[in-house]
Amino acid sequence: MIQVKNITVAYGDLVxxxxxxxxxxxxxxxxxxxxxxxxxSSLLWAIAGAVDVLTGTVEVDxxxxxxxxxxxxxGVVLIxxxxxxxxxxxxxxxxxxxxxxxxxxxxxxxxxxxxxxAAVGLAESGDHLVEELSGGEQQRVxxxxxxxxxxxxxxxxxxxxELDSTNRERVxxxxxxQADQGAAVIIATHDPTVAEAADGHAxxxxxxxxxxxxx
Ligand SMILES: Nc1ncnc2c1ncn2[C@@H]1O[C@H](COP(=O)(O)OP(=O)(O)OP(=O)(O)O)[C@@H](O)[C@H]1O
Numbered sequence: 764m765i766q767v768k769n770i771t772v773a774y775g776d777l778v779x780x781x782x783x784x785x786x787x788x789x790x791x792x793x794x795x796x797x798x799x800x801x802x803x804s805s806l807l808w809a810i811a812g813a814v815d816v817l818t819g820t821v822e823v824d825x826x827x828x829x830x831x832x833x834x835x836x837x838g839v840v841l842i843x844x845x846x847x848x849x850x851x852x853x854x855x856x857x858x859x860x861x862x863x864x865x866x867x868x869x870x871x872x873x874x875x876x877x878x879x880x881a882a883v884g885l886a887e888s889g890d891h892l893v894e895e896l897s898g899g900e901q902q903r904v905x906x907x908x909x910x911x912x913x914x915x916x917x918x919x920x921x922x923x924x925e926l927d928s929t930n931r932e933r934v935x936x937x938x939x940x941q942a943d944q945g946a947a948v949i950i951a952t953h954d955p956t957v958a959e960a961a962d963g964h965a966x967x968x969x970x971x972x973x974x975x976x977x978x
Contacts, residue, residue: 764786764787764789764822764823764824764825764947765786765787765810765821765822765916765949766786766789766807766820766821766822766823767784767785767786767809767810767819767821768781768784768819768820768821768822769782769783769784769819769820770783770784770806770809770816770818770819770820770821771783771816771817771819771970772802772805772806772808772809772814772815772816772817772819772970775819778970779805779970780802780805780806780809780967780970781802781969781970781971782818782819782971783806783819783967783970783971783972784819784953785887785965785972785978786978787916787947787948787949787963787978788947788978789915789942789945789946789947790942790943790945790946790947790963791937791942791947791948791963791978792938792948792949792950792952792961792962792963793947793948793949793959793961793962793963793964793965793978794843794941794949794950794951794952794957794958794960794961794963794964794965795852795949795950795951795952795964795965795966795967795972796951796952796953796955796958796964796965796967796969796975797966797968798968801967801968801969801970802967802969802970803846803920803951803967804843804920804951806951806967806972807841807918807920807949807951807972809821809828809852810823810828810839810916810918810949811828811831811834811835811839811841811918812828812830812831812832812834812835812839812968813827813831813834813841814834815829816849819970823837823838823839823915823916823947824837824838824915830888835861835865836865836892837915838912838913838914838915838916838957839914839916839918840909840914840916840917840918841909841918841920842905842906842908842909842917842918842919842920842922843905843920844920844921844924844951845933846902846904846905846939847905848893848900848901848904848905848908849893850892850893850894851892851893852892852893853889853890853891853892853893854880854885854888854889854890854891854893854896854904854907855876855880855889855890857893857904857908858876858879858880858904858907858908859872859873859891859909860874860877861908861912862876862911862912862972865912875911875913876911877889878911879907879908879910879911880904882907882910882933882937882967883903883906883907883930883933883934883937884903884930884933885900885903885904885905885907888900888904897927898912899925899926899927899930902922902923902924902925902926903926903930903934904923906919906934906937906938909922910937910938910940910941913941913944913946914941914946915945915946915947916946916947916949917938917941917942917946917947917948917952918949919938919948919949919950919951920951921951921952921953922934922938922950923935923952923954923957924952924953924954931954931956931957935957935960935966938950939960942962949974958975962978963976963977963978964976
């Protein structure tokens with residue numbers, strides 16, 4: 764369960780997230796849309812512990828989120844906009860390293876990594892350096908890395924923006940599967956079809972959140 768209570772995120776005088784509250788229960792997908800600069804990424808970063816909240820609290824399954832390492836260890840997975848991959852490592856290494864760093868068993872990690880790469884249609888591309896892959900392929904590697912972590916909260920920031928319709932459907936199905944397996948999922952998106960497919964849909968504008976379709 765993601766519980767966001769009255770959070771505000773500011774960069775100096777600029778209020779990016781303005782007194783936002785909502786819950787996402789396990790098993791549900793919330794889409795957050797809104798114009799560029801509306802505060803969607805800042806909202807996801809706050810839930811991930813990657814940016815401090817000025818006021819309010821974020822809680823995920825009993826942990827009050829205050830910093831990224833503890834949130835990551837607790838299973839709050841962020842699939843960042845612009846993918847956040849290490850470009851000079853292979854696709855496989857980008858998936859493997861965070862899992863090993865979190866103390867997962869190496870043999871089990873290998874199985875999980877290959878499964879995740881196959882799930883995004885990149886079973887044959889594990890040995891490729893990220894910088895050799897197309898933008899859409901990199902985006903799929905980032906999704907694979909996110910789902911391989913089997914988080915209790917999955918925050919996908921524009922994770923379908925560079926994908927063709929087949930791969931968009933594939934990624935949406937994978938995020939839905941994360942929810943079906945008990946994760947609370949939030950997708951920030953500009954794509955109306957992604958928003959329509961989600962269980963709930965909220966819009967951000969100048970940091971304020973309003974509901975199109977409540978969870
Ligand atoms: N690190 C930062 N320092 C200062 N201002 C920032 C920072 N990150 C974001 N902002 C500003 O905060 C506001 C919200 O940005 P944010 O990236 O959260 O919006 P967004 O809705 O995700 O936009 P987009 O759809 O373009 O990704 C914008 O005005 C942006 O310029």
